[in-house]
Amino acid sequence: MIEFRIVEIFESLQGEGYNTGMPAVFIRFAGCNLNCAWCDTNFRQFTRFTLDTLLAKVSEYNSKNIIITGGEPTMVKALPELLLSLKNAGYFIAIESNGLGKVDPLIDYIALSPKFCYQSHYQKIKQTTANEVRIVTEKHDDFLDFCQYIEKQINAKRYYLSPCEKNGEMNMLETIDLLGKINQYRIDNKWLLSLQTHKFANIE
Numbered sequence: 001m002i003e004f005r006i007v008e009i010f011e012s013l014q015g016e017g018y019n020t021g022m023p024a025v026f027i028r029f030a031g032c033n034l035n036c037a038w039c040d041t042n043f044r045q046f047t048r049f050t051l052d053t054l055l056a057k058v059s060e061y062n063s064k065n066i067i068i069t070g071g072e073p074t075m076v077k078a079l080p081e082l083l084l085s086l087k088n089a090g091y092f093i094a095i096e097s098n099g100l101g102k103v104d105p106l107i108d109y110i111a112l113s114p115k116f117c118y119q120s121h122y123q124k125i126k127q128t129t130a131n132e133v134r135i136v137t138e139k140h141d142d143f144l145d146f147c148q149y150i151e152k153q154i155n156a157k158r159y160y161l162s163p164c165e166k167n168g169e170m171n172m173l174e175t176i177d178l179l180g181k182i183n184q185y186r187i188d189n190k191w192l193l194s195l196q197t198h199k200f201a202n203i204e
């Protein structure tokens with residue numbers, strides 16, 4: 001029987017990136033192939049759901065938008081079965097991934113968040129297209145080189161830098177400064193600022 005390891009399911013507003021403010025049901029899967037020092041997700045504690053109990057839980061909410069997140073959702077073996085069921089039920093499906101796995105073609109909106117602290121893992125990128133790329137800002141001489149490398153490797157409509165939150169503090173000024181530098185001498189201003197607005201609004 002298909003089983004899913006779920007950290008939490010909840011309805012809220014998308015807090016980051018282009019779809020900020022979009023109402024959605026978030027399905028947060030357990031497990032990740034990275035272990036970022038500033039990770040704010042407990043992806044090791046989970047409840048087991050069958051496909052039917054998961055679909056029943058999702059149907060309790062009003063939104064027809066789903067955000068598949070984690071942890072790292074591309075690691076979920078039975079994800080294609082869940083996606084097919086959700087598509088058949090008429091849901092719009094977005095994913096939040098660290099960009100190391102291949103994203104299922106049934107996904108409608110792909111947000112990739114490659115991690116500078118694991119830059120060596122991104123030498124071979126499987127998912128080379130996305131709707132948006134968001135990179136958490138880190139203080140390092142090579143950080144902008146990594147951003148430019150990712151822009152060449154992943155063809156996305158928009159690229160964002162997000163301030164990193166550590167101990168309740170966000171490196172906002174550093175992020176804005178780096179945005180200025182990465183957009184310098186180009187006219188497309190392709191790199192934008194993404195804030196975790198749900199944290200300012202004190203919602204999940």
Ligand code: SF4
Nearest residue numbers: 032034035036039071
């Ligand atoms: S990739 Fe995301 S979920 Fe995984 S450890 Fe890093 S921040 Fe946490």
